[in-house]
Amino acid sequence: MKDERLDKDRRLFMARTLALGAAGGAWMSTPAFSQSGSTQALLPTPAQSEGPFYPLREPADADFDLLRNGSRTYAKGNAAWVEGVVLDRAGKPLKGGIVEIWQCDADGHYDHPRDGSRMDPAFQGFGRVTLDGEGRFRFRTIRPQPYSGRTPHIHAKVKLGRQALLTTQLYVEGDPGNARDGIWRRLSEAERASVTVPYANGSDGLKATYRIVVQA
Numbered sequence: 001m002k003d004e005r006l007d008k009d010r011r012l013f014m015a016r017t018l019a020l021g022a023a024g025g026a027w028m029s030t031p032a033f034s035q036s037g038s039t040q041a042l043l044p045t046p047a048q049s050e051g052p053f054y055p056l057r058e059p060a061d062a063d064f065d066l067l068r069n070g071s072r073t074y075a076k077g078n079a080a081w082v083e084g085v086v087l088d089r090a091g092k093p094l095k096g097g098i099v100e101i102w103q104c105d106a107d108g109h110y111d112h113p114r115d116g117s118r119m120d121p122a123f124q125g126f127g128r129v130t131l132d133g134e135g136r137f138r139f140r141t142i143r144p145q146p147y148s149g150r151t152p153h154i155h156a157k158v159k160l161g162r163q164a165l166l167t168t169q170l171y172v173e174g175d176p177g178n179a180r181d182g183i184w185r186r187l188s189e190a191e192r193a194s195v196t197v198p199y200a201n202g203s204d205g206l207k208a209t210y211r212i213v214v215q216a
């Protein structure tokens, strides 16, 4: 009898977990509730410098897949899915929002004259996606690499129409360069936690999941 009930509990737990998964990680969009039951605003993702390497011109290929630039395929570095959700402070998905990311190639080069325009032409370096109805985004890229004086990071911008709501940087949990990086260290503990996540091996390879909160 006891075993049967345990089995039933386990099945219920699995079903709930699957349902949450099917909802696109509903845990990520659940706002925090205080003890009184009222909704608390989520901590906004910290704004961070755009840096000197935001693309000067729109690249011909600017889709979600940074490992294919036009007809070329990029095979260096560690391929990774970089995904997540963008919410407002009440925990609601930012419908119709746009996420742009840009980052250096596996050798630490950006597609920018200030970096000698040395980026590998097979690496797309910049991508843009429109959030789905649940505020989700997904990019195919590489685990970010370090370059002179910086810990690995991906630059990200959230836009609604042409308006930029947030410019920030996304980091790799456990990277030894974080503690030596002046820009990362400037963040509070809570802010660091909000933009620093593990790149973990799952069923479809390396994956990182970020939750971005904007003032919409």
Ligand SMILES: [Fe+2]
Pocket (backbone or CB within 6 Å): 051, 053, 150, 153, 155
């Ligand atoms: Fe950078």
